[in-house]
Each structure stands twice: as structure tokens, then as C-alpha cells.
Amino acid sequence: MAAAVLIENLQKSYGNVRAVKDISFAVQSQEIFGLLGPNGSGKTTTLRCLCTLSKPDLGKISVGNVNAIANPKVARQRLGYIAQEVAIDKVLTGRELLRLQAALYHIPRKLIDPRIDQLVQALGLEDYANLKTGTYSGGIRKRLDLAAGLLHQPEVLVLDEPTVGLDIESRQLLWDFLRQLKSAGTSILLTSHYLEEVDALADRLAIIDQGRVIAEGTPSELKDQVGGDRVTLKIREFTPDQEAEQAKDMLSSLPFVDSVLVNNAQGNSLNLIVKSNTRVLTQIEQSLTSLNLPTFSLAQSRPSLDDVYLAATGKTLMDAEIAASSSRDMKKEKKQQMK
Amino acid sequence: MSSSFRSKSIDSILAPNPDLYEQSASDSNFLKDFGQETLALTKRLFIQLQRRPSTLVAGIIQPFMWLVLFGALFSKAPQGLFGNDLNYATFLAPGVIVFTAFSGALNAGLPIMFDREFGFLNRLLVAPLASRYSIVAASTIYIITLSFIQTAVIIGASAFVGAGFPSVMSLLAIAMIVFLIVLGVTAISMGLAFALPGHIELIAVIFVTNLPLLFASTALAPLEFMSKWLQVIASLNPLTYAIEPIRYIYMNSNWSMDSIVMHNPWFAINFMTIAVILLGFDALILLAIQPLLKRRFT
Structure with a gap:
């Protein structure tokens, strides 16, 4: 059976900016696939190429067994696309917008209203459907946009940063809804720069950095590849430099410790990488006691996706995020995309 | 997203339905x-008009x-300066009819440009439209309706100032x-809305074409009043070929397809020629904008 979405060696530049350098991945049928990466890493450009809004410079894109570059119209029919910023006509009511969308996807006239009713109910929009969309909150807008994207019952739903700007409750509801959608048989491709979102939702993911895929697999596969467990230790709430260095020297010499890092930004807490599946907390605490040092907090965990990102790029996702936001001109990029 | 969505029936609502798209892919x-x-798409424009009627009032x-x-x-x-027994208001009415319709049509691309800038156009572009000419068609239907309302008002007002009332x-x-x-x-305006970088540029183009095309047409003065070079420009201006026949109809209640409407610097023109010129103009424009509509915003 063909993959729901197959992207091979995609390349795309805007002017001098090489937004996508080389991206390949496959979304299998009925799975949630996450594209994780900082802002500006090429996620949105990849989705724009998939949804036939942009024409790739190079590479192949298929939706099911359809070549999306040669047959964009057939691909469009099979995809539902939920853009990051919900574009709604605020003069229309939710129901009017859904009717317009249904007609654009050529849903037979007599099926339109029953179909809209189904989705309005499924997404809990009963109280809002007949109000102008200009009055909606962010969460309700997103739900309306989901309803619009699902009207034509697409094989693949594509979501760009689905929970940016949503409150926690809306976000949780959206996650539950996407899981439900998957179990009903829809394949889902989503981008996110939130680690916990991809970790919680995605069956498989690709990590993207500067227009390239740097890792691909299930969340636990990727974490296992990084190896080791993570230990976070605070000697005091705010540890003096000298004590931190003293503890670092001692901990580095322990046989089960691979590396120790002093994190100045977190009050000189110590980040350790230790051998996997060994319970080391008691030993660490005992060693500290022997140096007459107290323990404020101590925790052991499996590696996170952030550790995967860190191992592949040498920086944390947060750092990449901050670096990207200071070097990026969003207005200019939008202008470029419109050209 | 109520808690009821975990029920079995929801599964069938959310499940993909390949039949639906196989059907419409043909x-x-x-x-x-x-x-x-x-x-x-037309309905959307009329709902907007109904809820924001200021364009119609101003129009x-x-x-x-x-x-x-x-x-x-x-x-x-x-x-008698503008023709026998003709006051200027009567002379002017056809010019105002055509110019009003022209201005409305020239602005037709603006809503599309704003849809583009706000991302709403993406909703149309990711949809499997039979043809993007439907976007042009919807705007044309909308503008035509507005133009007919405006034309009716102008004809009524002109009748009131003594221009008479045309036959059916x-x-x-x-x-x-x-x-x-x-x-x-x-169609020109829609093509520009797809081609230009943003609304500032579109407004600039509208600004530099609108009034000059009015003055370089026979809306305000007959061809004979103009210096030779302006006569040539006015004779290349499609507006002239819309204004002159309407003016002829106003002045001569007995007209036929063979009636000579005007003389441009090169030849005499009857209603038949007018029809050919205007149809040719439309066909040319509709063909010319095809690549613009098809293009993706890279």
C-alpha cells in the first residue's frame, strides 16, 4: 500500500533564501506524523509545497498514489489543509463559511447541510455556527477551520502549527480530536515547534533543522538512539559556583556518569548524562553527603526529544528558537511567499 | 469537541470517504x-454587500x-456645441454610465488582493476548483449587478434632467x-490582483489608469474636440467604444446594427463593429490572464 504522503528530496528557495534544502519523509496510512523543528527550519514551506500552494524547485511529492506536482487538482481533493493562521471572512457566519468551503470541494448540494451539521456537532460548534466568525475566540476559530478542512472527508489532514496561540484547554481538546480522527482512519501530518506536542501526538516524527531532516523515527526510537538517562541535580536552590564545580569534579569521576554540565541559567543546577536503566539517585546523594553537600532536588528521566535535537544539532530547540526569531524578518518572508 | 465525540457514530463522520473525491476528480x-x-463565491460577495452596504451607497x-x-x-x-439640440447633461450621461461601470470593474481585484494578503485566497487555491476562472466569474457577476443598479439610477436621473428615456x-x-x-x-483587475506584489501596487495601478482613461475617452467631450494625438489615443481606448454607441442610442431612437456610430481617425464604425471590438477586447483579456490565474505564489 502506498504511503499516505511521500516527499522525496524536496528543495525550495525564495529568492536567495534556501528554505528547504533536502527534505524526505513518508507519512504512513492512519498515523500521526510530526515535523518538529524551530521556526524558520522549513516546515511551513514543506507543507505549502505539499498542498500545491508552492511549486518545489526539485523533488517528488505524492499523496497516496497521486503525483501532487503533476496532478495538483487530484491531490487537492485528497488533502485537508489547516494553515497556521486561520483565514476566515469575519463578515460571514461559521455556517456560511462552511457552505462556501463545501461548494469549493464540490460536495453534492443535498449532502452539504447534513454534512455541516455532523461536523458542527462533532466539534461542539452548535452555539457558534450561526454567529459571525469575527466574534470567535482563537479556539473556536481553530475548530471552525478544522470543520472546514474535514468537510470533504480527506484521506490526509495537514496541520501547520495547530496549537500556536491556543489556551491549554483548547489545545488538549484539539489533541484528543486529532487522536479520534486518526482512529477513524485519517492520516495526519502536523508541524510543531512544541516538543511535548509532537511527543504526545506523533506515532513517528522527523526533526528538521535548517531545511534538512536530521532524524526520523518513533519518539522512543529517537530517544533510545541518543542513549543514556538524564539526571538533573540542584545542590541548593541557588548553588554557589565553587560548590557546583566541586560537585562536578566528584560526579565526573563516578563510573556510571558520562558527562556533567553546570547550567548557569538555572541557578547552577547540574545536568548529568548517565548509563541507561541504572538507578543512580541514591549513589549520587550518598556521594554528595560525603562532600558535606546537601541536595535540594534530584531527578532521573529518559532523554526527551529536546535531547535528541540537542544531540543532532548541538543546540537546544529553545536556543534555536531564540536565534531564529532574532534573525528572521516575518514581514519580508510573507512578502516573498506572496510573489 | 464535546465529550460525546468518543461515540462510535463519530467515527463514520471523521473517516475518509474516497468515493467522494473519486467522483469529483472526474x-x-x-x-x-x-x-x-x-x-x-458570488454568494459570498453578496452577503458581504448586504452586511456592508456602504460600497453600494457610495457607488x-x-x-x-x-x-x-x-x-x-x-x-x-x-x-448645439455637443450636437444638435443637445444639452451637456444629455451628452454626459452615457459617459457617466460607462465610466461608473469601468471604475467599479477596475476595483474588482482589490477584494481578491486583500483575500490574498489575509490568507483567505489560499483557501480557494488549495481547493480542487474546476477552474480559477470561477473566481473571475463570481466577481464579474457581482460587479455587473452593481453596474446595472448604478446604470438604472443614472438613466433615471438623466431622464429627470431631460435626456429622455430609452426604449426597451x-x-x-x-x-x-x-x-x-x-x-x-x-478580468484585467483580477489578473493584476494575482500578478502584483500587494494592495499598495494594485491601488497605484488603479490610480494611474482610472482618470487618464476617462479623459482620454469621449466621456466628457466628443472626438472632434480633441487634438489629433488625443484622438488617436481615445480611438484606442476601449471605453470610447462603449460610450459612443450608448450616446448614439440616446440621440437616435431609431438605430440598427448598421447605423454608423462614430468615425475614428481610420474608419467609420457601426454597431456591428462595436460588438466585434468589445468581444475581441474581452477575449484577448481573458486569454491573457490565464497564466496569471494558474500560477502558484511560488
């Missing part, structure tokens, strides 16, 4: 699909002001001419 339904999407006031103020400006012109046949001819000029100009 091209046999082209006309039906084109009609459906055009109708839906009626403006030609009225043209008629009153421009008419007053030349009211002391010597009798003449009204049909006027409607046909207005339709042909609006179709071509709307």
Missing part, C-alpha cells in the same frame, strides 16, 4: 462544478455627483455594452 462534471463554485452617490456637478460646469456652453430595445443594448466593458476590465 472531469465529466466540469460545468456542474464550475457552476457550483462560481455560485458559492450610487458618485455618478449622481458626476452628472450634477459636471453638468453644471458646462451648463453655459453654447447651444435600447435599454437591452445599453445593458449588453455595459456587460462587455465590465467583463474585460474586471
